Amino acid sequence: MLGAASRNWTKNDAHATNKRHVTIATRSHVRFVQSGDLHWEEYVRTGPTPAPTPDPVARAQRPLLLLHGLSDSCRTWNRIVPALAVGRRVVALDLPGHGKSGRPDATYDPAFYARTVSLWLEMLRAEDSDFDSFDVVGHSLGGGIAQRLLLESVGPRIARLGLVSAGGLGTEVALPLRLAAMSGAIELTSQYLMGVGTRAGMRVLGGDFDAEDRAHLASVNARAGTARALARTLKSALDYKGQREHLLDHAHRLERLPPIRVFWGDKDQVIPVAHAHAVLRFVDGATVRRFAKAGHYPHREAALDLLPELTSFLDEEQPEPRVRFGSRSPRAESRQAASSSFGRLAKAG
Numbered sequence: 030m031l032g033a034a035s036r037n038w039t040k041n042d043a044h045a046t047n048k049r050h051v052t053i054a055t056r057s058h059v060r061f062v063q064s065g066d067l068h069w070e071e072y073v074r075t076g077p078t079p080a081p082t083p084d085p086v087a088r089a090q091r092p093l094l095l096l097h098g099l100s101d102s103c104r105t106w107n108r109i110v111p112a113l114a115v116g117r118r119v120v121a122l123d124l125p126g127h128g129k130s131g132r133p134d135a136t137y138d139p140a141f142y143a144r145t146v147s148l149w150l151e152m153l154r155a156e157d158s159d160f161d162s163f164d165v166v167g168h169s170l171g172g173g174i175a176q177r178l179l180l181e182s183v184g185p186r187i188a189r190l191g192l193v194s195a196g197g198l199g200t201e202v203a204l205p206l207r208l209a210a211m212s213g214a215i216e217l218t219s220q221y222l223m224g225v226g227t228r229a230g231m232r233v234l235g236g237d238f239d240a241e242d243r244a245h246l247a248s249v250n251a252r253a254g255t256a257r258a259l260a261r262t263l264k265s266a267l268d269y270k271g272q273r274e275h276l277l278d279h280a281h282r283l284e285r286l287p288p289i290r291v292f293w294g295d296k297d298q299v300i301p302v303a304h305a306h307a308v309l310r311f312v313d314g315a316t317v318r319r320f321a322k323a324g325h326y327p328h329r330e331a332a333l334d335l336l337p338e339l340t341s342f343l344d345e346e347q348p349e350p351r352v353r354f355g356s357r358s359p360r361a362e363s364r365q366a367a368s369s370s371f372g373r374l375a376k377a378g
């Protein structure tokens with residue numbers, strides 16, 4: 030279903046594009062998938078069609094799927110979407126429990142998110158063969174879900190995987206999130222605080238959101254069911270040690286990894302930038318780009334620096350990465366170390 034309202038960008042709007050006479054229209058869609066409505070926005074170039082290019086890579090730009098982070102919405106990408114949509118089809122999803130999507134009574138664990146997104150992508154493919162192959166860029170929670178998509182039926186069709194301050198690449202995460210994950214109070218008592226809490230959180234975390242974006246996010250997060258989705262997402266993803274799930278927990282089940290590039294802000298207060306370079310220790314062929322002045326939202330706080338890095342990654346040939354032999358997730362290594370220590374103590378006894 031096409032939304033009645035469309036938003037337009039022009040060359041003068043927030044980092045839209047350096048090209049003149051280009052307008053990007055936003056088309057809103059809603060469809061029921063698995064257990065609730067999913068809302069997404071599609072970004073379409075409505076200005077003049079660019080002249081044909083002899084470059085076969087440029088002619089074959091794949092659709093791009095954008096997945097936002099926890100308690101965020103698809104509008105988080107509005108600093109970079111206009112430029113990305115000049116040369117490709119871009120869709121940005123509101124994850125279940127977020128934005129304008131539904132709030133079903135679901136588990137909100139990584140498998141639920143990945144399965145729902147996968148079913149939605151299968152639906153898009155059935156209607157449009159453009160989605161036979163596509164790229165995915167995920168931020169924070171969305172980055173973790175993007176990794177989980179590799180296990181789904183759509184996994185082999187993911188041509189590029191961009192991870193922006195992503196979950197699932199290490200253990201550490203901000204203490205307030207770990208404490209919230211261990212508390213059962215959020216689901217029961219926090220819904221009436223979601224709007225106020227969203228505004229407070231945006232002030233703390235930054236992200237360079239303007240007044241319109243802050244108002245939108247506070248409004249959608251105040252919808253009934255948001256606190257339940259938040260509480261269950263945190264509980265399934267985190268415990269007192271930090272993040273429960275890691276890419277290496279599932280990498281052995283994959284026949285191949287798509288090219289991977291990791292983007293991170295040096296001043297990230299949510300997930301430490303050390304996770305970006307940790308990727309290089311266990312994935313041979315992955316690449317990392319850091320942004321010195323950005324925090325947890327480099328796609329907003331360093332949009333002009335991130336854009337050329339992202340577009341070159343999406344459009345140019347990339348090496349196919351491989352998991353380094355013997356690599357294990359941090360928790361698996363901890364379990365192995367504990368088991369070895371126990372074995373030594375048993376022998377000594």
